[in-house]
Amino acid sequence: MLFIKSQIANKIEQIVKSINPQSQLSSEEIKNLLEYPPDPGMGDLSFPCFKLSRELRRSPVQIAQQLSQMLSDVPCVGSAEAVNGYLNLKLSDAFLKDYVIESIFEKKDQYGAPDIGKGKTVVLDYSSPNVAKPFHIGHLGTTVIGHSLKKVHEFAGYKCVGINYLGDWGTQFGKLIVAYKKWGDRETIKAGGVDELVKLYVRINNEISKEEESGSSELAAMARQEFHKMELQDEENISLWKWFVQISLDEYQKTYKQLDITFDSYKGESFYTDKMPAQVEKLREKGLLKIDNGASIVDLSAYDMPPCLILKSDGSTLYPTRDIAAAVYRKNEYAFDKAIYVTAASQCLHFQQWFKVVELMGYPWYGELVHVPYGTVSINGAKLATRTGNVILLRDLFAAAIEKVNEIIEEKNPNLPNRAETAEAIGVGAIVFYYLSNSRMKDINFQMEDALSFDGNTGPYVQYTYARTCTLLEKAGKIPGNSGTVTDESESTLLKVLSRFEEKVLATLSDYEPYYITRYILEVATAFNRFYHNCAILSAEDKNVRDFRIRLTAAVNQVLSNAFPLICLRKTEKV
Numbered sequence: 001m002l003f004i005k006s007q008i009a010n011k012i013e014q015i016v017k018s019i020n021p022q023s024q025l026s027s028e029e030i031k032n033l034l035e036y037p038p039d040p041g042m043g044d045l046s047f048p049c050f051k052l053s054r055e056l057r058r059s060p061v062q063i064a065q066q067l068s069q070m071l072s073d074v075p076c077v078g079s080a081e082a083v084n085g086y087l088n089l090k091l092s093d094a095f096l097k098d099y100v101i102e103s104i105f106e107k108k109d110q111y112g113a114p115d116i117g118k119g120k121t122v123v124l125d126y127s128s129p130n131v132a133k134p135f136h137i138g139h140l141g142t143t144v145i146g147h148s149l150k151k152v153h154e155f156a157g158y159k160c161v162g163i164n165y166l167g168d169w170g171t172q173f174g175k176l177i178v179a180y181k182k183w184g185d186r187e188t189i190k191a192g193g194v195d196e197l198v199k200l201y202v203r204i205n206n207e208i209s210k211e212e213e214s215g216s217s218e219l220a221a222m223a224r225q226e227f228h229k230m231e232l233q234d235e236e237n238i239s240l241w242k243w244f245v246q247i248s249l250d251e252y253q254k255t256y257k258q259l260d261i262t263f264d265s266y267k268g269e270s271f272y273t274d275k276m277p278a279q280v281e282k283l284r285e286k287g288l289l290k291i292d293n294g295a296s297i298v299d300l301s302a303y304d305m306p307p308c309l310i311l312k313s314d315g316s317t318l319y320p321t322r323d324i325a326a327a328v329y330r331k332n333e334y335a336f337d338k339a340i341y342v343t344a345a346s347q348c349l350h351f352q353q354w355f356k357v358v359e360l361m362g363y364p365w366y367g368e369l370v371h372v373p374y375g376t377v378s379i380n381g382a383k384l385a386t387r388t389g390n391v392i393l394l395r396d397l398f399a400a401a402i403e404k405v406n407e408i409i410e411e412k413n414p415n416l417p418n419r420a421e422t423a424e425a426i427g428v429g430a431i432v433f434y435y436l437s438n439s440r441m442k443d444i445n446f447q448m449e450d451a452l453s454f455d456g457n458t459g460p461y462v463q464y465t466y467a468r469t470c471t472l473l474e475k476a477g478k479i480p481g482n483s484g485t486v487t488d489e490s491e492s493t494l495l496k497v498l499s500r501f502e503e504k505v506l507a508t509l510s511d512y513e514p515y516y517i518t519r520y521i522l523e524v525a526t527a528f529n530r531f532y533h534n535c536a537i538l539s540a541e542d543k544n545v546r547d548f549r550i551r552l553t554a555a556v557n558q559v560l561s562n563a564f565p566l567i568c569l570r571k572t573e574k575v
């Protein structure tokens, strides 16, 4: 639709200039004024003439009238009508048919891809779980929003670096080491993997809480001591720590594999241990550090923020310190044009604070740092909490979804080839689709039944639609060349939906909202299914009509093919 909008905007600009040569209104501005009317009965595009009123010293009503008479020679315009200062346009079906379908065939897997990222690098920090803790639905957001944003940037030509900034350093490892030394057993952990680590972690936390209640802090002190030994590179503790990290990673990899996610770097927090002192020094040199109760902080009161904590009173570093060191490292390593961080909204202040500190430190690239937050996830209204067991592990969630798909396949199509693979693609896809269906800031009250509901606007529905196009095309054989005309309104609607793909991708890039793509996929699927029900495709009597409909189906297949991976959805050719 962007090309169509430009065509119309160029013509309007011409007309405006012919009436008032002094007009400053550019074709680009006009293009941005073109809107989609809320009611499609009013037209496919609408141009409000109020802004022109000043330029042309006429009433909007008059301008709309005049424009409506002068736009008929623009090839994409089917008809133009003036209504109360608005110019309402209907697009030409003949133009849409040739232009949209042929663009799709010409650009193929690049159709919809805006050409804006070439030569630019984006670093995306996402998923980034805290090691030795379970990977649960609280991590779904950062993982799928982050990966989707990576895919969309790649689609737009950016070079992308996906970083899993593992939370692999900190006092939690001291706790785990104490727990392991007290209660752990190597063989049990080997067999049970991360679950056993989680058990130890939960147990030590419970014990520490109990101790606190009775006024003692022996275990907590032991944990600090063990972590301190880690910091001093104590051999035994470092090797335990490496082992714990590896066990956790092995587990995470299974989930990433189900989602088709790979990372370019797994450099976690531990990697930055020796990179922090230089930044702390720089802060000190710049006179930004203040001592507050023994701790070193950057005062941000001038920016209406609480201070950013850099060093604790015992000299140990903190989360912001590591993030600053990591950002500097990444800038040097990847020369990014943009660095995106996807985390829960509860970390908003943390990012605002350290972004500000980076600015105060004089790094000119502070403006390239982008925090992309998302809303909270609760289960049946209650906060997620590992300790009380109010969590749903991603592994279990995916397994439940896959099992449900398997049951349906068993009932409807037991001889389906690639059954296991298909069930996984649809099951996991259903969860991802559910998650990415709403604006990222919307809080989610996770209900297993909703996530596993396959009726209506769901992942399985769009997968099924994609498979339907595949089956049709397989039956059709060779895709015919350009022929025929639009004869049904559902064809025209479908063409218009297909034409909007690139705009959706651009909007996703500017708002960091993968759900635009999710909703778009639904729009395509719905428009295609309407067409499918309204129109005979393979059985159309007229050969030209049949050929055109097959070509249109192939175009839909291409657009869905391009869009699915943008939201981590695998394609299933047969269901």
Ligand code: ARG
Binding pocket: 125, 127, 128, 129, 130, 165, 166, 167, 323, 341, 342, 343
């Ligand atoms: N490990 C953190 C957590 O689980 C998220 C890390 C986000 N990335 C960052 N650069 N701070 O809360």
